[in-house]
Amino acid sequence: MAERSTAAVDVADNSGDEPLTAKADAATTDGTAQAEDAEGASSKDAQSGQDGSDAVPASPDLHSGHKLAKRYRLEECVTRLDGFSSWRAVDEKLRRAVGVHLLTADHPRARSVLAAARSSALLGDPRFVQVLDAVEEGDLVYVVHEWLPDATELTALLAAGPLDAHDAYQLVSQISQAMAAAHREGLAHLRLTPGAVLRSSTGQYRIRGLAVNAALRGITADQPLRADTEAIGALLYAALTRRWPYESDAYGLSGLPKDLGLIPPDQVRAGVHRGLSELAMRALANDGATASRQEQPCTTPDELAKAVAAMPRILPPEPTFTAPPEYQRTTYQQGTYGRPSARPASATQPVIVPPPPLQSRTGKALKWAVSALLIAALGLGSWQLAETVLNREKDSGEPTPTQTTDNGGVDNKASEPSKPVTIVGAQDYDPLGDGSEKPGSTKNVYDGDTSSFWTTDGYYSADFGRLKEGVGVVLDLGKVQQVGNVEVSFLGGNTSVEL
Template identity: 35%
Template sequence: MTVEPGRLLAGRYRVEDLLSDRAGARSWRAVDQVLQRSVALDILPAEAPRAAAVLDAARRSAVVTDGRFLRVLDAAQEQDDVYVVREWAAGESLDLILAGGALAPRRASWLVREVAEALSSAHRRGIHHLRLVPENVIVTDNGAVKVVGLATEAAMHGVKHADAEEEDVRGIGRLLYACLVARWPGGSCGDLPAAPTEHGRMLRPRQVRAGVPRPLDAVCDRILGEPPRQHAAQLRNATAVVEALSHDGLGEDALPDADPEATQVDLRTVPWSPAGHMSGGRLPRTAGGPAHASTSGSTTTITTGPTPDSAAGGPSARAAGTATPQPASTPPPMPPAASTHEEAPRRSRRVRPWLLALITLLAVGAGAAAFYVGGVDLGDGGDPEPPPGRGDTDPDPTAAALQRVPVQSAQAFDPFGEDGENDDAAALAIDGDDSSAWTTVTYFDSADFNGAKPGLGLVLDLGQPTDVSRVVVDVGQGGTDLELRSAPDDAAAPPDRPAGFRTVDTVVGASGGTVLEPEAALNTRYLLIWLTSIPPSGDDFQGQISEIVVRG
């Protein structure tokens, strides 16, 4: 029978609004005329290949009573159609929320812990979800988390896994990753782009977005890592994930006491923070799946309906109208925003563009005059300059008269972060090979590290206090702002903050081999190459240093 608005199913569910048409099923908003409330209704033809599996999944999932699931209220076949009735919730699905950007870490931890606790209760009943994607997680208007489609979503899409519990745990990990960086592990998911990879391995959240706390990064890695880094123990069940998220430093113990009067939290009004933001203006997504305009206002009570009692006859009990609604429970409020990094002082020293242009013009004029008079003398002393790309590349071949200073080591310097900015690759900046490079992690929002830090860079150890006249840094193409800083001449170790170094030269919009020169004699053991703005790399931003040459 054709399903259209106005049709009455089982003598009580009046079909109202079409929400979506997917996987061979149509989702509708309907009105339960017995209890006078909205419900979500999935209908598919009885002859559809997956109709029997969907009906079976709906009946099995009804035994799970955790309030964080949008529970199945009814499931049956009527004439040529199979239908599943679920609770209705006005709110916004996670995929629409993440379209406005990643969540702040504390919100991400709280939301995913709610999902993990719900799945833990379902697993104890032997029921699995198997299709944990953002569109199946709803944040209601009063701040509760609701999971849609326990067992039924997988049946509707024909999803099966040999280890169902492991797949659900990986689904929880993918949700956490998406909440932290607004990217989806393993490929795109709806409008979420795929998580970036490097050398065939997915980047950790901390490598993708600044400000992700190390404990949350570790939880993601312990779920999704193949294998987890640093020989960490794999999280193999939902209960273990709940415990890990409860001890990540962002759990409930770290939150201020909730105001019992303030049970309504609108995610769309949360102010922006450097670690992630929420934005408004998006249509809410309901339990049915697609976006639609809510007609119940901003204050919506989620009414929990009765659990179907298969032993009592299912449809016959429904027709008798014996089911009574249960009072709604008060959901926990959404945790407040929290700053995820220390307030970092911004540097104020910049070369004025007009001065830079004047210096460049004078240098070009002087060079042209030198060539006109008799050529440029590159000097008859110092070490010979090897041809590019042969293992001893010098991006400053005009400085042959200056003695090249060997650099003993290079170390990534990221005092306002915690992941070291690819410290294991820092040596590539001093290996004499311009075909290799140290790179920063990728930043998706802006050239200034998403506003999370004033800069980062590399610390060079010259082995002993040494006279330095010039440093040449090859930063690639695209425009990089950088500074040359030096440690005090008596420093026994490099300072741990950028303020411990003295700025001796600055270049704005650098490209290729960039010369940095102190105005006065400089004697130091430690140098800092400090990047304050990085160039675009495709649609994102990433800095690089392929070679550094120090001369004295």
């Protein structure tokens, strides 16, 4: 079962929205059910403007046990759709499991699949699942690739819940660097979905289907760099929120609410790392806008990798302490010697009461001495407490001196009218967040213009999305001054505020 789950959606994960910059040349489906296959094919035909009149050749009619090149024995068909099939097979020469994509030689995409597989095989980057062979043999074309039985798909990881900040950081860092290296060699993925990302037992992420998955489906892109960058942003978004950043559900993930647009991850789920949230928004296509402050969108995997490298490193969570197992006695301690008996005492057995201890003259004298010391200490403490209280009452009863002017009047400074305190500066205050809360508009709180104002960042709930207890503004009065009252004007409805 573990091997099947690793490769079953190698090329069959076609659910969900495509990146905005990618398009399909022919109808494809997700391979999870026949009904979904038909539905996906019709929808893709409608999107790509095809009428479906060109019949796609059927996938090769092979069975388990069939051998390719007298070497690769087919074991289990994991995908059969759109004129090709994918198999788990055994390389009998090297005695290892492999994956095989099969299609007929007269398939309209057979040549492009062979070219993509051979180009991918030349990359030789261990961060990608390697293509081992690409062969045209008679009326068959097949591609052989690695099979990783100990790896887990990102789809399965997200089914258990969102990733923590460190795992999401490692995901976007490793995937963006790998795709940047592939694009430098002229290779694009164009089908970078949760089913195409695997995490090994050592925590390393690997990408499968580079160029091949898109060629099998006939997917092309006018801007392959932008398409793969957006796909990485979607993976990071899903890892942070366990939501797919489009309106439709996909890969076992719920889509976003309709008519709300692209919501930042830290406003979808509480506790999301702010830096990773902004990074996902910079990578995703958002009609030319991002949710980050004055940060340019990332349009290539290389730009995204550099943005990740510029972030403060996110450390893994502290390991949880596991209590040691209960102490096990050694062999010679297994007996009952030196331990109380587990059997209850007999009811007829008399209970022996020990005699009271004998009191000597020395013990009686010591008892009286201790009692006398305690009484003396208590009396001394009571006397000191009373003296302190009397001194305080005496000090509070003295009259307050007043100053007399030369004319004989009393100088009462409290009667002078108060004056406005001049504000010389202001700074945003966000100690529980990322330390920044609209710093560019803090000057509006004291400029005297009622048409200008300062607002916080956008939050979709009254409790700041459960991210913090509040934000504010710190006013600079130039020096230490005594303030009698403060007048503040607010916009909108009721607002909770503290001074």
